[in-house]
Amino acid sequence: MKKLYFLCTGNSCRSQIAEGFGKKYLGSEWEIRSGGIEAHGLNPKAVKVMEEVGVDISNQQSEMIDLEYLNQADLVVTLCGDAENRCPLTPAQVKREHWGFNDPARATGSDDEVWQVFQIVRDAIGQSIREFAQTNA
Template sequence: MKKIYFLCTGNSCRSQMAEGYAKKILPANEFQIESAGIETHGLNPNAVKVMAEDGVDISSHYSKLIDLNYLNTSDLVITLCGDAKDKCPMLPPQTKSLHWPLSDPAQATGTLEEQLQEFRKVRDEIKKLVTSLNNYVH
């Protein structure tokens, strides 16, 4: 079974959305999927809301710190922000890594609807990227 690890700064939005999509899109019998952050910021309610709009329930997820055991046994580590990429511990030589430079929807300003639009934009980018993983990991 291949292990994928999505890493972000606070494990509150982008990495949680990526974990949610990966668990829905990639075959569960082939992949173990987790997400974590270099800090924990809690689960962002806007991320939960926009994922639910697309039929993915991440409401039971919670913000986690990087687990070095999981990291060191991962087949693929994907960073979703520059901060995580810069601060990510050294990876073992057999671990592949990808970087998806996504904007942080939690930094969006304006009305709630404008903020949700930013979350939806990032969610849709993540969905495309996770879908493309099917080709990358096989």
């Protein structure tokens, strides 16, 4: 089974959403995990926004990057510029890609406006993973 590792700064929103979609769309071919430069805890709004599309991420854990898994991954995908810049070096055989998305946890405005940002980011991540699944599953 191939290994896919989604990385972000705090492993609280974007990488958690990506892990959930990855398990949904790639789970039979790929082992999917996520990690962060830091562990900020699973964002409750990320859980709720994924519930809207029928993906349960409530049991996922916010974890720091596992260097052993990182070095054994087939593909490492960074989801924010900070993780792209600060991610530890990987061996040459580990393919790395960057799929940048805005951080919904930093959204400002009314509750509805913040929620809309979570939905937009979720949908963009989901679309990227569906497209990846079509060519890599």
